[in-house]
Amino acid sequence: MNAHLLDRLDALPRERLALLPTPLTPAAQLGAAIGLPGLWIKHDELIGFGFGGNKVRGLELLLADARAQGADVLVTGAGAQSNHVRATAAAAAFAGMDTHAVYWGEPPAAVEGNLLLTRMLGATTTFTHSNDRSQLDGAITAVAADLRQAGRRPYSIPRGGACALGVLGHALAARELLAQCRALGLFPTRVLMAVGSGGTLAGWLLGSAAQGAPWQVEGVTVSRPADEARARVLELATQAAALLGQAPMVHAQHVRVHDGFIGPGYGIPSPQGQAAIALAARQQAVFFDPTYTGKAFAGLRAQCADPTWAQAGAVVFIHSGGEPALFTGQGQGLAT
Numbered sequence: 001m002n003a004h005l006l007d008r009l010d011a012l013p014r015e016r017l018a019l020l021p022t023p024l025t026p027a028a029q030l031g032a033a034i035g036l037p038g039l040w041i042k043h044d045e046l047i048g049f050g051f052g053g054n055k056v057r058g059l060e061l062l063l064a065d066a067r068a069q070g071a072d073v074l075v076t077g078a079g080a081q082s083n084h085v086r087a088t089a090a091a092a093a094f095a096g097m098d099t100h101a102v103y104w105g106e107p108p109a110a111v112e113g114n115l116l117l118t119r120m121l122g123a124t125t126t127f128t129h130s131n132d133r134s135q136l137d138g139a140i141t142a143v144a145a146d147l148r149q150a151g152r153r154p155y156s157i158p159r160g161g162a163c164a165l166g167v168l169g170h171a172l173a174a175r176e177l178l179a180q181c182r183a184l185g186l187f188p189t190r191v192l193m194a195v196g197s198g199g200t201l202a203g204w205l206l207g208s209a210a211q212g213a214p215w216q217v218e219g220v221t222v223s224r225p226a227d228e229a230r231a232r233v234l235e236l237a238t239q240a241a242a243l244l245g246q247a248p249m250v251h252a253q254h255v256r257v258h259d260g261f262i263g264p265g266y267g268i269p270s271p272q273g274q275a276a277i278a279l280a281a282r283q284q285a286v287f288f289d290p291t292y293t294g295k296a297f298a299g300l301r302a303q304c305a306d307p308t309w310a311q312a313g314a315v316v317f318i319h320s321g322g323e324p325a326l327f328t329g330q331g332q333g334l335a336t
């Protein structure tokens with residue numbers, strides 16, 4: 001019955017940015033290298049818009065909402081190497097809007113990777129000069145208020161696009177994957193992805209629950225402690241369901257988030273993550289990123305040390321993007 005929910009969702013105003021469906025490919029060589037021959041990769045890094053990545057899915061709905069509200073400038077924020085900010089700036093450029101990006105910390109010495117792309121896309125960038133990430137949402141609100149005062153029509157997007165409307169974009173991804181799997185006769189037991197702000201996992205959980213998908217959705221946290229991530233994901237999935245007038249569909253026992261792969265910190269490469277990136281490049285010619293997918297894949301690799309995993313059948317790893325970070329200091333040491 002909840003499949004209707006996804007049809008309703010599909011009918012929500014959406015700006016078509018992505019080229020969908022993103023490819024779903026077997027990754028047998030990489031899988032064999034980690035003891036998981038049934039590994040498949042869903043390539044959201046190849047989403048076909050603005051250097052790609054999962055954030056484009058949420059932005060399709062957010063941009064449509066911004067347009068409906070008559071916005072002329074998108075305001076968002078994160079760290080200087082944010083994929084979310086870059087994808088938002090791409091969406092704004094596409095729609096003929098401006099972007100104001102608020103970054104925590106100090107301006108970096110080098111304008112490279114995502115910061116370079118964000119500037120190329122025409123975004124105005126400011127820095128909070130504080131490393132307290134929790135102050136960022138307040139800074140976004142303050143910038144939006146200043147812009148409004150100056151006669152502009154700002155539309156604010158929280159960090160990571162992690163809000164109810166953005167989450168719904170990721171719920172549609174679960175439907176997309178199920179259709180692909182049906183066409184292939186593929187029955188994945190698990191779908192695994194990186195968790196940052198939590199919106200992506202929340203959407204995948206909601207979309208999977210709504211259609212009774214056969215797989216378990218799991219996340220590997222790359223930013224917050226797993227408990228905090230689980231609570232956020234649950235809250236976001238609940239808010240997103242409420243936006244569609246639905247009672248909660250995702251419950252605490254569904255929210256699986258693995259810890260132990262953040263390494264030295266969010267956005268700081270970890271040895272396990274860098275090893276995963278090197279392995280995927282050599283074995284499968286797939287480029288993971290140091291902040292999200294490399295660390296998440298390291299989490300999957302560690303789970304595969306458990307021999308029951310080899311019998312897991314098909315497992316889908318979501319490649320959520322992030323490669324621009326390879327062309328920054330974070331990519332150093334990857335070439336041998």
Ligand SMILES: *Cc1c(COP(=O)(O)O)cnc(C)c1O
Nearest residue numbers: 083196197198200292320321322
């Ligand atoms: C933002 C991001 C994620 C995590 O998505 P959240 O919705 O923030 O949890 C994963 N991978 C990449 C490349 C990202 O940019």
